[in-house]
Amino acid sequence: MRRLDSRAAGFEAAFANLLAAGAPDDLEVQAPVQAILSAVREHGDEALLDCTRRFDGWIPAGADDLEIPRTRLDAAVAAITPAQRSALQAAAGRVRAYHQRQRQESWQYTEADGSVLGQRVTPLDRVGVYVPGGKAAYPSSVLMNVIPAKVAGVAEIIMVSPTPGGIENPLVLAAAGIAGADRVFRIGGAQAVAALAYGTATVPAVDKIVGPGNRYVAAAKRQVFGTVGIDMIAGPSEVVIVADGSAPADWLAYDLFAQAEHDEQARSILLCPDAAYLDRVAERMAALLPGLERHAIVEAALRQHGALILTRDLVEAATLASDLAPEHLELAVADPQALLPHIRHAGAIFLGAYSPEAIGDYCAGPNHVLPTARTARFSSPLGVYDFQKRSSLIGLSAAGAAALAPLAAQLARGEGLSAHARSAECRLEQS
Amino acid sequence: MRRLDSRAAGFEAAFANLLAAGAPDDLEVQAPVQAILSAVREHGDEALLDCTRRFDGWIPAGADDLEIPRTRLDAAVAAITPAQRSALQAAAGRVRAYHQRQRQESWQYTEADGSVLGQRVTPLDRVGVYVPGGKAAYPSSVLMNVIPAKVAGVAEIIMVSPTPGGIENPLVLAAAGIAGADRVFRIGGAQAVAALAYGTATVPAVDKIVGPGNRYVAAAKRQVFGTVGIDMIAGPSEVVIVADGSAPADWLAYDLFAQAEHDEQARSILLCPDAAYLDRVAERMAALLPGLERHAIVEAALRQHGALILTRDLVEAATLASDLAPEHLELAVADPQALLPHIRHAGAIFLGAYSPEAIGDYCAGPNHVLPTARTARFSSPLGVYDFQKRSSLIGLSAAGAAALAPLAAQLARGEGLSAHARSAECRLEQS
Incomplete structure (x- = not known):
């Protein structure tokens, strides 16, 4: 040392x-990852099955076979040892308690002229959680990614995790059951990211993808960013x-x-x-x-x-x-x-x-998904805020519009945007 | 219609x-953008000057000539019409007032055994703001990008904006002066994003880059994400x-x-x-x-x-x-x-x-930098929160460590991470 x-x-x-x-070193694998993304985007389940056979080394019976049904999650919860089960449950409880304090609330205020301004906070509709398989298959990561999304109020949480050689990890499945993942697919790599971003007949498209992965997963997340949200490149x-x-x-x-x-x-x-x-x-x-x-x-x-x-x-x-x-x-x-x-x-x-x-x-209690590689300069632990989004609220009174329209028109004309100016000013003319 | x-x-x-x-259509320009990023990363100011000559159509006298000194910002504030100046100032005041409500505060709580858990919120050190030049040079965008960073407490705000043909936009410079940009460089395109991400002898490296731009700018932001933070792909x-x-x-x-x-x-x-x-x-x-x-x-x-x-x-x-x-x-x-x-x-x-x-x-008052192209499903208006970051705080008491160490050890062994288990358990053995 x-x-x-x-x-x-x-x-x-x-x-x-x-x-x-x-x-980050994921830029080197951009080309092969781009090919996988395009294949899944164009050919859906067929490409997903093909990638799974090639990269994960097992042969799914069909697209339906990619989903791990809820009953198998429940069975996994029952099958692990009582000590493991209660440790997972206790950890889940502490993680939940901490993250509940991260929830952001909507706010608004009313100005003297009756205009209302505010910020509305709502959960994402559907989120994808990537959980690595193989040698770094961590049930704790399932808790850390799924629970904040649950606390935020996300309606549907889709978990994906590859099963190399077709072998499932009972602790990972038990953690998914305990944390409350809504659906679980045994897929991984760039193809799983593509399936979550674009959707296939079997895998529903999500609004955001979170969770760590190897550099293929990282490169795929970087490339689908914009189509969906992503957390960070780990x-x-x-x-x-x-x-x-x-x-x-x-x-x-x-x-x-x-x-x-x-x-x-x-x-x-x-x-x-x-x-x-x-x-x-x-x-x-x-x-x-x-x-x-x-x-x-x-x-x-x-x-x-x-x-x-x-x-x-x-x-x-x-x-x-x-x-x-x-x-x-x-x-x-x-x-x-x-x-x-x-x-x-x-x-x-x-x-x-x-x-x-x-x-x-x-x-x-706090999240273990944290900014690596000096990104703590500008980013934060995974949290409930990653599964909430904000909308600005602007409700002007007639008096508020009258006060602000000349200001807006002045600035709009300075930018050569005269339709903007007229849009503001017409509120003064008629009422 | x-x-x-x-x-x-x-x-x-x-x-x-x-x-x-x-x-998003910026994936198509990945290759030329990658070339520009590499050139600026390797050759610094020299590449930046070369790109500026080629793409912006003017010839800087040297690297120093890329910076617009504070005196020129002040001169611009003085040179615009009183109506324009007071409109910019009034808009800045309203934007500031709204964004001050977005500031997030640190919090912590103490558990029964004396353990402390919390979340610490701090501003980013240095931020880059991209302001488009040419036909879409908007002084209002300067206000909307710089003011939230100021309200967050960012120590240094570096603004970049190209000046096609070498022609400066006095309203943009005045807005930079009024909003409080610390330094302004007249560079643009992927080369400006590269300079902000990697730093050159003249342009300091920043921690995050925000602001809209054309697809070259968008592709460059996508590629430097991870080295620095970015806001969104507009x-x-x-x-x-x-x-x-x-x-x-x-x-x-x-x-x-x-x-x-x-x-x-x-x-x-x-x-x-x-x-x-x-x-x-x-x-x-x-x-x-x-x-x-x-x-x-x-x-x-x-x-x-x-x-x-x-x-x-x-x-x-x-x-x-x-x-x-x-x-x-x-x-x-x-x-x-x-x-x-x-x-x-x-x-x-x-x-x-x-x-x-x-x-x-x-x-x-609310920000006009907003999620486009359906990304409001998972992202938010630009805000003060984009210029703050969080750190988790974990301060366990001896009793807290004693209670949690067996839990952690149980879960760590389930993941095959026995050094994690020992790291937790050794807190029980000695004290």
């Missing part, structure tokens, strides 16, 4: 490199930890491991002004690494993308962390509130050493 | 056609009017004209259950059309994309309008509140005949 020192020559370049590595997962040395070194070692076990592209970065503590964490990581189930992945991720960074002080550590705009930021310090003013950008901020990212990933 | 009847055979197909025509402008026949026919004729004068792609649609009223509006349009300054554009837009639609009743008119998910929806009826429950989708809803879109375009 690389060690950096903020006082060393060349630090800025090395640090900038940690950032730059996160740029990159590799990251954790940045700011530590003051007050937490047991083992805790941070496991937090860095937890991030790194996702895949070889995951990034685990620790910033701390205490060199001896960094040594201790490094030692504990070396000692604990061999005991990890996924130690090969962890080792590769840490070697390629991990960093222990010595800083001048805690404020510099916090400032550097904020510049990284990380997906997850742990403030493993005695007084996290004191550092908060130095944090401008982060997807989720974990306050204090009793708040490991791993608990946030599953059941603290 | 075409006439449709909701009771006629073939209506559904004809109506669906009104919708389908709005699909399509042709639309108005849909639901009328009960209570408003003077001239008013609606001008409202339909106002939309159609934007360009040949603009869509003006009137829905009404009263055939005689539709006849009257058609008559008045025929009579008034020749007197319009932009009658050729209006005539072309109405012929290609306009429609007068006879409906069974007002509720059907409202329902069909909602299915169109229009950018602008005028409810030119005596009781607009009665129809509101039937409207699920619209960018802006104008209540009653005294609320023409034209006043909303300039000075009612």
